[in-house]
Amino acid sequence: MTADHKIIRVIRGRRPKVVVIGGGTGLPVIVKALHNQNADVTAVVTVADDGGSSGALRNYINVVPPGDIRNVMVALSDMPALQREVFQYRFASTDSFFAGHAIGNLIIAALSEMQGGIFSAIQQLSAMMQVDGHVYPACNTPLTLNAEFSDGSTLAGEAEITAAGKMIKRVWVTRSDNGGQPAAEQEVIDAIMDADVVVMGPGSLFTSILPNLMIKNVGDAVLKTKAEVIYIVNIMTQKGETDNFTDADHVRVLHNHLHQDFVDTVLVNIEHVPVGYLDTQKYTEISTRPVRSDYAGLRKMGCRVISSDFLELRGGGVFHDGNKVADEIMNLAFQANLKNKR
Structure with a gap:
């Protein structure tokens, strides 16, 4: 299947409504595959990142970190390939003033300043980029990720939390501007409540998925929605976050943070990762x-488990096969719709 070819699948005259919540490199892979299968995709993207180009821009102009949002917009964009490539272009390290910055990040930062916030900026840019679906920042203001570790100590900042190398007990988010309680825009909540399925992952459990759920009205909506709630379990554990975790440990952490068992279905890869394949220098x-x-x-937690070969090996990295995962999500969307119609 080519990138421009879509499988046309509909539910009673409409496209399946899929909300994907998360961040990081796994999110655009799943979003792109769902887009190719004609899903009506809404991506709710974390805004608590403080590393790389996104972190630098955030420090300079106090903008919501745009990197994950940029990648998801490109995944859903129907613009010609050249325009998408320009939007993704990252300046070389020799360009000292722009070193490491992606053009798309600079455009998002500029529009956010012009519009007085990232949420309306992304909606305007989505129209310009011919985005098929919706890309919603989880919050209209930058957020700070906070963590408490098993030894009782606390830290603030995604990069600092991951680098600490301690077992994380819980995380929460605060507004970076005033330390207050953040809230998502109403469009985010409406999308979750109206979805056929709500998907979390793949992505870093504590730093990509939970920061979204810790926004109170987002977490409340996930608990209340009639949609099938799906969690895509990471294939590999993550240093400083989920060392030695099982798939059940991941789900247990999600449930503990929202104080309720809410994950309906778990997608688990069962294909073996070849020993020594992972390039640990590249994927640190x-x-x-x-x-x-x-x-x-x-x-025991009431989860339906779908186990399959979801593995894709490329470039020394271990990834989910977006098309195979999207197949399962779309099937679950149809099943959920039938159940809710009864």
Whole structure:
């Protein structure tokens, strides 16, 4: 299937409504595959990132970090390839003034300043980029990720939390401007409540997925929605976050943070990762240990488990096969719609 070819699938005259919540490199892969299968995709993207080009821009002009948002917009864009490539272009390190910045990040930062916030800026830019679907920042203001570790100590900042190398007990988010309680825009809540399925992951459990759910009205909406709630378990554990975690440990952390068992279905990869395949120099945040399966633990929490070969190996990295994952999500969307119609 080519990038421009879509599988046309509809639910009673409309496209399946899929909300994907998360951040990081896994999110655009899943979003792109769902887009190619004709899903009506809404991506709710974390705004608590403080690293790389996004972090630098945030420090200079106090803008919501745009990197994850930029990648998702490109994944859903129907613009010609050249325009998408220009938007993604990252200046070389020799260009000292622009070093490391992606053009798209600069455009998002500029529009955010012009519009007085990132939410309306992204909606305007989505129209310009022919985005098929919706891209919603989880919050209209920059957020700070906070963590408490098992030893009782606390830290603020995504990069600092991951680098601490301690076992994380819980995380929460605060507004970076005043330390107050953040809230998502109403469009985010409406999308979650109106979805056929709500998908979380793949992505860093504590720094890409939970920051969204810790925005109170987002977490409340995920608990209240009639949509099927799906969690895509990471294939490998992550250094400084989920060392030695099983798939059930991941779900247990999600449930503990929202104080309720809410994940309906879990997608688990069962294909073996070849020993020594992972390029640990390139993918420094990923552990060489695959996430172990605890089927009994998942069933005890009431989760339906879908186990399959979701593995894609490329460039020394270990990824989810977006098309295979999208197939399962779309099937679950149809099942959820039928159940809710009864």
